Amino acid sequence: MTYSLREALVAFRRAPLLAGVSAAMIALSLFVVGLFGIVAFNIRKVIEGVEARGEVVAYLRDTASPADVQALRHELTGVAAVREVRYVSREEALQVAKEELSEFSAVFGSLDSNPLPASLEVRLKPNQKGPDVVRSVAQRIGANPAVEEVRYGNEWLDKVFLLRSVAATATGVLGAGFAVVAILIIGAAVRLAIFARREEIAIMQLVGATNWFIRKPFLLEGLMTGLLGGMLAALATWLSYSVLTNAVFTVVWIPDSWVVGGILTGGALGVVASWIAVRRHLRVA
Amino acid sequence: MISLLHVTKTYPRTGDAVADVSLTLNKGEFCFLTGHSGAGKSTIMRLIHMAERPTSGEVRVSGYSSTTIRPREIALLRRKIGYCFQDFRLLQDRTAAENVAFALEVTGAKPQVIRTKVPRLLAQVGLASKAEALPSQLSGGEQQRVAMARALVHEPLVVLADEPTGNLDERATRGIFDLLQHINQSGTAVLLATHNLELVRANPDVRVIELDHGRLVYDSAAEEVRS
Numbered sequence: 188m189t190y191s192l193r194e195a196l197v198a199f200r201r202a203p204l205l206a207g208v209s210a211a212m213i214a215l216s217l218f219v220v221g222l223f224g225i226v227a228f229n230i231r232k233v234i235e236g237v238e239a240r241g242e243v244v245a246y247l248r249d250t251a252s253p254a255d256v257q258a259l260r261h262e263l264t265g266v267a268a269v270r271e272v273r274y275v276s277r278e279e280a281l282q283v284a285k286e287e288l289s290e291f292s293a294v295f296g297s298l299d300s301n302p303l304p305a306s307l308e309v310r311l312k313p314n315q316k317g318p319d320v321v322r323s324v325a326q327r328i329g330a331n332p333a334v335e336e337v338r339y340g341n342e343w344l345d346k347v348f349l350l351r352s353v354a355a356t357a358t359g360v361l362g363a364g365f366a367v368v369a370i371l372i373i374g375a376a377v378r379l380a381i382f383a384r385r386e387e388i389a390i391m392q393l394v395g396a397t398n399w400f401i402r403k404p405f406l407l408e409g410l411m412t413g414l415l416g417g418m419l420a421a422l423a424t425w426l427s428y429s430v431l432t433n434a435v436f437t438v439v440w441i442p443d444s445w446v447v448g449g450i451l452t453g454g455a456l457g458v459v460a461s462w463i464a465v466r467r468h469l470r471v472a
Numbered sequence: 473m474i475s476l477l478h479v480t481k482t483y484p485r486t487g488d489a490v491a492d493v494s495l496t497l498n499k500g501e502f503c504f505l506t507g508h509s510g511a512g513k514s515t516i517m518r519l520i521h522m523a524e525r526p527t528s529g530e531v532r533v534s535g536y537s538s539t540t541i542r543p544r545e546i547a548l549l550r551r552k553i554g555y556c557f558q559d560f561r562l563l564q565d566r567t568a569a570e571n572v573a574f575a576l577e578v579t580g581a582k583p584q585v586i587r588t589k590v591p592r593l594l595a596q597v598g599l600a601s602k603a604e605a606l607p608s609q610l611s612g613g614e615q616q617r618v619a620m621a622r623a624l625v626h627e628p629l630v631v632l633a634d635e636p637t638g639n640l641d642e643r644a645t646r647g648i649f650d651l652l653q654h655i656n657q658s659g660t661a662v663l664l665a666t667h668n669l670e671l672v673r674a675n676p677d678v679r680v681i682e683l684d685h686g687r688l689v690y691d692s693a694a695e696e697v698r699s
Binding site: 190386387389390391392393394395396397398400401 | 475521523543544547548549550551553555559563573575577578579580625626
């Protein structure tokens with residue numbers, strides 16, 4: 188390993204600009220992914236918060252009879268995902284509204300009649316709070332003629348999912364684009380290193396060095412470039428996070444395992460780029 | 473130890489470099505390979521070194537066959553073959569000792585082995601006092617001696633010397649030839665490609681194989697058998 192490591196470091200010294208640009212390109216591609224990582228992680232947190240509430244509210248028609256309501260309650264209690272169904276009468280709803288919205292007490296006091304509908308608050312079991320489950324329960328409730336409207340946070344939950352998929356697509360396209368450019372630049376750096384060492388390589392082949400031994404310094408060079416790029420990306424992502432969270436709004440930093448994964452991805456990108464260049468340009472017997 | 477069986481090597485642009493050549497080189501043998509420029513001497517060397525594969529026929533070296541050898545085995549085979557060239561092929565930014573050490577280092581030799589082996593090899597080729605000299609500070613003959621020390625690092629079964637005296641004066645040529653004979657006396661076979669007929673004539677006891685336009689036209693060993 189000492190020989191390979193020494194030669195890989197010599198390659199860095201020989202073309203520092205190219206090595207720097209290679210690392211910067213990997214850093215750029217991973218930085219884009221890192222930013223999305225923050226967005227995705229925070230969206231996930233929000234979704235988890237919504238899921239933790241795990242609540243669907245069915246507003247009942249004024250025309251619904253107690254028997255209709257009782258039948259619906261009975262039906263919902265039988266659904267596997269449902270933990271609890273609670274009936275909130277119109278009077279109770281008004282009472283709650285008066286308590287929670289005390290600043291509007293004058294408005295509530297001047298009402299001739301109670302405008303609030305009765306409702307059923309449906310709580311789901313802890314392991315049944317995924318968006319698909321919530322949606323299917325809500326659809327089932329909504330299909331009942333006694334129900335006027337169902338709410339489960341779908342208005343903005345859908346927007347959050349849309350935002351996540353748009354961000355994922357943009358990140359995928361940009362990240363992949365930068366990754367391809369990074370692979371091309373690392374390939375150029377490795378080609379340059381191969382050219383600079385062509386006489387040594389010829390002698391290594393002459394005296395019986397194995398192909399793996401000949402390739403190793405170049406792969407190591409790619410690995411080091413990639414890891415450096417990964418670390419730069421982690422640093423840039425963290426700086427962006429710091430600026431965002433201090434100046435704009437509070438976001439949550441991504442888990443350490445994601446950071447380590449990103450840096451290792453940089454290393455893997457570097458090795459792949461070198462491998463491609465070495466295979467194409469190092470003619471070993 | 474080395475056998476070529478009906479070997480033909482054809483290049484797409486230039487045609488047959490070697491045509492239907494069969495020959496055998498035995499363990500510990502010394503042999504001249506002669507012929508005009510382009511006769512196929514270097515191609516024969518490269519085929520034995522497995523840097524080329526025959527278009528047809530088979531090359532066998534030390535138990536390996538050109539038809540079945542794998543890349544990793546080629547590397548191992550080459551450690552049994554020393555190779556010297558007319559242009560020496562030394563690394564110009566490394567000293568004589570470093571050039572020899574390089575061949576050991578890249579084939580995985582341990583540092584203490586390198587430390588003991590390199591001075592011994594340089595002494596064997598008569599360059600003990602020039603270990604720290606760069607190639608540019610050495611004469612042509614001395615550079616060829618460094619190349620030979622490098623060729624001997626793995627105690628090869630055979631040394632392939634491709635026009636090793638082509639760039640040398642008469643005195644240096646004699647010195648290199650003597651060194652090759654000395655190497656041969658210690659049990660290493662030598663295949664010496666040369667178009668220096670004076671050198672060939674001056675050593676009538678040495679086997680001579682002659683190529684012409686890729687074909688084997690004379691083998692003194694076969695002539696002896698015939699006569």
